[in-house]
Amino acid sequence: MPSTEDFGQRLRRLRTGTALSQEALSHAAGVSVRALADMERGRTRGPQRRTVQALAEALGLDADEAAGLEEAAASGRPRLRTAAGPAASLTLALPRDIQDFTARDGALARLLDLAQDTGPDRPEVAVIAGQPGLGKTSFAVHAAHRLAPYFPDGQLALDLHGMDAEPTTARDALARLLGAMGIADSAIPAGTDDRAGLWRSLAGDRRLLLLLDNAADESQVGPLLPGTGPSLTLVTSRQALAGLPSVHRCDLALLRREEAVELLTRIVGPERVRAEAQAARDLADLCGHLPLAVRIAGQRLSSRPHERLGKLVARLAAEGRRLDGLQAGNLGVRAAFALSYRQLPADTATFLRRASLAAGADFSPETGALLAGLSYDEAVDCAEELTDAGLLQSEPAAERYRFHDLLRLYAAEQVTAEDGPAVRDAALDRTACWMLDRAAAAALHFDADHERTAPSGDPDPDTAPTGREEARAWLEAEQPQWLAALRRAHDTGRHRQVLDTAEAMHWFSDLNLHWEQWVEVFRRAAESARALGSRREEAVHLNYLAWAYNACVHDHPAALESADAALVAARDSADGLQQGWALNYGATALNRLGRTEEAHTRLRDAVRCLAAQNSPMARLAELTTLNTLGTLLRQTGRAAEALEIHRRSEQICRAGVPDRPDELIALYHASARQHLGNDLAALERWDEAEPQLRQALAAFEAAQTQAWAEQARLDLGRVLGAMGHPDARATLLAARDALTVLRSPRQAEAAAALAELDEAATGV
Incomplete structure (x- = not known):
């Protein structure tokens, strides 16, 4: 056999000697007709070992003939050049490692495991993605240097220039890879597919480490990935490259x-x-x-x-x-950041920079749509595109997004540069109006005076929250947005919208005593009422403000000042209901300031003021005031008098209040029962106190009023402790934990009661 016979000539001789056509050999060996033709014409001079074995079996060659065919193929396989070889190979050498590289130990360990898991049928690919500035290239280079000993056949690094105006094409990248593998320029095929096939045949038998840095997209990367063999490819990109199948993902996080x-x-x-x-x-x-x-x-x-x-x-x-x-x-x-921003489509760029105007740590597509002037679906598409580009981070369980702090600053700069003040203000005003309308409609789900149908006034009824649970979820998630909207409406003189929103929220606020922002909501509402010259509304919102100071932030001097101002405004507007409330809230502040007798006098005045009125709202205010008066009496050692006052409250509840829903009166009745239970406990009538408190707790839980329920649970736990009941500790523990989450001042009381119970149990 002539020694000058190359692989292609040998393969053609063996095939014709068995009278097989290229089509027949292709079918028997599982090799494409095109690949066979390239081999016989000499375009593919050194196919990989498994291809040669498949051809030998299909041709029925004996051991010597098969070995000869493999030897011819091996001689046609160029070896990877080393640093000592021609200069062209140096263009794909690994960049210098960074000596002060820090952290990323977990991600590096996962790549080391991956390097050891490669095999003939497992060419591994790891995609290293994330937002700009995470150090993806630095990490990949550092990892490549650490992984180099596992890949003795060579390490190649190629910058794909994915962030340039014209990224490297897959065709050009393949030419550079083939050149590094020793293929002469004249022997490199013209087409991308042919180049990819040749590259895969050369890489298939080698343990290569390939670093593809700064990839643009999947179409650029796909043709460069070895199809077989024990190689490992590291791909860095600002894009998620979610379309690449069967890859390992290494999403770098911020440093701790x-x-x-x-x-x-x-x-x-x-x-x-x-x-x-x-x-x-x-x-x-x-x-x-x-x-x-x-x-x-x-x-x-x-x-x-x-x-x-x-x-x-x-x-x-x-x-x-x-x-x-x-x-x-x-x-x-x-x-x-600018590298990524400049590549965004117009709508997506608008969405990114306008989203920087959103309040709070994160924002919904709904907010982004309003700010950018897009539809909801368009906003979702933009947000997802930005997430894939590493410019936004998505929340794990909710359709919400967040910026890195520095990227938000950059996006805000682009608002100034590209939109200007007029466009910025229009976006903020549009968003604020929508947010306040939605917030008011959502809050009305909790308003006892409102019909329990879907509240009117929502800016988009098709997407409006339906029912209390959805309304609460929206109000909680969008709290920074609607609060910022309220500030903007107040600061830009839209005082009627401020008042309407605050009024809609006053029942909802009573269920969320731990929200300190109620002080700001009702302070701004009172200021808006004053700006509109409405003394009656000013009295209403000054009373709400006094409540917020007392119940939410426990600033009792400020509460007293606000209540006194409300009393003056109520008298100016001849509003007896607001006078009663002002006396009540002022008394609460006085009591907590230690001015008990003054508090007692104000409460008696409030009861008389409210009892003289016939409106349903006056009856509810009277109920609240009677309960407050009874509590004051109990706290000053007059539990028997308190019991009588609270029984009067219960009688009003049993009689009902005209034009008020039964579920609302049930809450007032539960409150009266809680007070009755505490009065009976103060009189050490434990067996009578327990059922009253259990009924109160059950009613509050059924109404999903957690702030009230946990206080009733605390009162019940103390009674159970006095009775030696086995459930006492678990009840007090649950109350303490919940009150702590709610930031209630009674959490200290719960902790003390629990400690006292534990001391009694241990005999300390």
């Missing part, structure tokens, strides 16, 4: 605070960090724990060895200058 400080320490030196430890921590926080930002801050400080860390902290603390401060030479956070 201590990791960010460690990176800073490695750059500027431990002495400077030790000398200003708190400034180092503050600097890490101002960088948002983003590796790029921390590195820039560190390199800036490193170039100024005599500059204090605290000086840079002070500069970055000013939000308007933070991105300016995160610049070192040609390395800047703003520039990193």
Whole structure:
């Protein structure tokens, strides 16, 4: 057999010797006709070992003939050039590793496991994705250097320029890979598919590590991935590359605070960090724990060895200058964000920058749609595109999105640069009006005076919350948005909308005593009423404000001041109902300030004022005032008098209040029972107290009024403890934990009762 016979010539001789056509051999060996033709014409000079074995079996070759065919194929397989080879191979050498690389131990360990799991049928691919500035390339390069010993046949690194205006095409990238594998330019096929086939045949038998950095999309990466063999490919991209199948994902997270400080320490030196430890921590926080930002801050400080860390902290603390401060030479956070922003379609770019105007830590597509002037579906598409691009992070369980702090600053800069004040204000006003209309409609689900049908006035009835659970969920999730909308409406003079929203929320507020923002809501509402010249509405909202000071933030001097102002406004407008409420709230503040006798006098005045009126609302106010008066009497050692007062409350509840729903009166009745139980407990009539408190607790739970239910649970736990009941401890423990979550001042009372019960049990 002539020694000059190459693989293609040998294969054709063997095939014709068995009288097989290319089609027949293709079918028998499982190799495409096109691939066979390329082999016989010499375009593919060294197919991989498994292909040669399949051909030998299909041709029925003996061992010697099969070995000869494999030897011919092996001679046609070019070997990967080393650094000592021609200069062209050096273009794909791994970049220099970063000596101060920090953290990422978990992600690196997963890649090490992956490197050891590659095999002839398992060419592994790991996609390293995430937002700009996470250090994806630095991590991939560092990992490649650590993984190099597992891949003795070579390591290749290729920048795909995915963020450039014209990313590297798959065709051009394949040409560079083939050149690094020793294929002469004249032998590189013209078409992308042919190049990909040749690349896969060359890579198939080798343990190669391939780093594809800065990938644009799946169509660019797909043709570059080896199809078989024990290789590992690392792909970095700002895009999620969700369309790549069968890949491992390595989504880098922000550094933890201590990791960010460690990176800073490695750059500027431990002495400077030790000398200003708190400034180092503050600097890490101002960088948002983003590796790029921390590195820039560190390199800036490193170039100024005599500059204090605290000086840079002070500069970055000013939000308007933070991105300016995160610049070192040609390395800047703003520039990193701009690369991604400039590639966005127009609507998506608008959505990103306008979303920076949303209040709170996160926002819904609904908010983004309002700010950007898009439909809801368009906003969802934009948000998902931005999430895939690493510019937004999505919440795990809800359709909500959030910015990194620095990216929000960058997006806000683009609002100023591209939209201007008029467009910005129009977006904020449009969003505020919609949010307040939705918030008022949602809050009316909890209003005892409102029909229990779907509340009117919602700006989009088709998507409006239906029922209390959906309404509560919306009001809680969008709290920062509607509160910001209320501020904007107040500050821009839309006082009627402020009043209407606050009025709609006053029943809902009573179920959420731990929300400290009720002070701001009702303070702004009172100011809006004053601006409109409505003394009656001013009295109403000053009373709500006094309630919020008393119940939500426990600022009793402020509560008294607000109640006194409400009393004056109520008298000016001849509103007896508001006079009664003002006396009640003022008495509550006085009692908590230790001015018990003054409180007692005001409550008696309030009861007389309200009893003289015939309106249903006056009856409800009278019930509340009687309960407050009874509580004061009990607390001052007059439990028997308190019991009589609370029985009077119960009688009103049993008689009913005209034009008021039964479920509302049931809540007042439950409150009366709670007070009766506490009165009986004060008289040590434990057996009578227990059923009253159990009924109150059951009613509050059925109405889903947690703030009231947990206080009743505490009262019940104390009675059970006095009775020696086995459920006492579990009841007190549940009350303490829930009251702590609610930030109720009674949490301390629950903790004390629990400690007292434990001491009694241990005999301490």
